Amino acid sequence: MQMYTRRFKSIICCCLLLLGGCVEPYAPEVIEGPNHYLVVDGLINGNGITTVKLSRTQNISEESMPMAEMGATLLLEEEQGAQYPLHEAVPATYVSSSLNLDLTKKYRLYIRLSTGREYASEFVDVKQTPPIEKVGWEALDNSLQLYVSSRDPQKNTQYYRWEYEATWAYTAALNSNIKYDEATGTIVPRTRSDENIYNCWRTDYSTGIKLGSSAKLSEDVIHEYPILTLPAASEELRIKYSILVKQYALTQEAYQYWEALRKNTESIGTLFDPLPAQLTGNVHSLANPDEPVIGYVGASSVQEERLFVSREELPKEWRYFYPTCQMDSLMPAEGQTLADLAERFKYDAYMPVTEIYAPDGPPAPIGYMGAVKGCVDCRTRGTNVKPDFWE
Numbered sequence: 001m002q003m004y005t006r007r008f009k010s011i012i013c014c015c016l017l018l019l020g021g022c023v024e025p026y027a028p029e030v031i032e033g034p035n036h037y038l039v040v041d042g043l044i045n046g047n048g049i050t051t052v053k054l055s056r057t058q059n060i061s062e063e064s065m066p067m068a069e070m071g072a073t074l075l076l077e078e079e080q081g082a083q084y085p086l087h088e089a090v091p092a093t094y095v096s097s098s099l100n101l102d103l104t105k106k107y108r109l110y111i112r113l114s115t116g117r118e119y120a121s122e123f124v125d126v127k128q129t130p131p132i133e134k135v136g137w138e139a140l141d142n143s144l145q146l147y148v149s150s151r152d153p154q155k156n157t158q159y160y161r162w163e164y165e166a167t168w169a170y171t172a173a174l175n176s177n178i179k180y181d182e183a184t185g186t187i188v189p190r191t192r193s194d195e196n197i198y199n200c201w202r203t204d205y206s207t208g209i210k211l212g213s214s215a216k217l218s219e220d221v222i223h224e225y226p227i228l229t230l231p232a233a234s235e236e237l238r239i240k241y242s243i244l245v246k247q248y249a250l251t252q253e254a255y256q257y258w259e260a261l262r263k264n265t266e267s268i269g270t271l272f273d274p275l276p277a278q279l280t281g282n283v284h285s286l287a288n289p290d291e292p293v294i295g296y297v298g299a300s301s302v303q304e305e306r307l308f309v310s311r312e313e314l315p316k317e318w319r320y321f322y323p324t325c326q327m328d329s330l331m332p333a334e335g336q337t338l339a340d341l342a343e344r345f346k347y348d349a350y351m352p353v354t355e356i357y358a359p360d361g362p363p364a365p366i367g368y369m370g371a372v373k374g375c376v377d378c379r380t381r382g383t384n385v386k387p388d389f390w391e
Helices: 001-022 253-267 338-345
Strands: 038-045 051-056 073-078 084-091 091-096 106-112 118-121 132-140 143-151 159-171 178-181 188-191 199-205 210-213 221-233 240-250 283-287 302-312 329-331 351-355 364-374
Touching: 038 106, 038 118, 038 221, 132 240, 132 302, 143 240, 159 221, 159 253, 178 351, 188 221, 210 221, 210 253, 221 240, 338 351, 338 364
Parallel strands: none
Antiparallel strands: 038 051, 051 091, 073 084, 073 106, 084 091, 106 118, 118 283, 132 143, 143 221, 159 199, 159 210, 159 240, 178 188, 240 302, 329 364, 351 364
């Protein structure tokens, strides 16, 4: 028995050595090939503005941003009916006017690139999206869980997708009460007429794919689907937070496409993750049906619901985020005046925060406290324009 045990151990050791010596990087040709396929990202909005983004795929080894497809002509076409043009609002992003489409008709997206190549999605029905029943939140441990609930009493939906826009109020780390005056080249007090650089708002958009299905349930109900989780110490929850949830009804085919895309983008990275699935969209080249095109253009109405969460509503024991920044003291060198010192703030990258006074001296500044612009001007990360919807 001992002889067989030793032989087994020897075989294992030899196998491990062989495996270690045979591991070589493998880069399939498909990864290195020039595969820059057209990507169509958009939804035909049955009761509003349709937005479509055009880009190109890129290989894993490429470090540059995906190529944007600019200068294209896009039309929203009704089957045997009207056409609605989309214009290029920003590079590679095309938008329509606000439309109210006939829910009894089918629609598709037509694309003509600047090179003359033509593409079109398949004609699809416009799905009627049921209203959002509730957007809510719950404090769990040391985090805030935001969720959405919906139902369709007619049982015509079953497949759902959600996106969100999150907006929150925040402040700069340092509140400056002085500024550099370009006209005089000196430091002067800030007044109420000066632009606010302390209070701002920032908006981020969802990037993950949020899907839900009631197909296996007896009722067409989605109950408290988790949309987003925020740590208690996140900047978003310091003052006030708002989330606008957008809900789309999907066909089964569209749901399967989005589910495959979700798995490909979120579940790849270990030996135990599923293999990438082939994305079968509904956009095709009119000249070459075999040309791969990435994208599924569905059509549905859109339902929205907004939620506000104030700090006062959250658990008092939570530790909240507070911005911090380092200030520097600036004192005139020998022979210098305060006017000479003000030159340090001339180019806006470094900003004055407050004046320095001598403990027992006259009520006149002897120097300044300053910090980098990102610590003083909240506009470096957002806007000081209060959103129209803000409460």
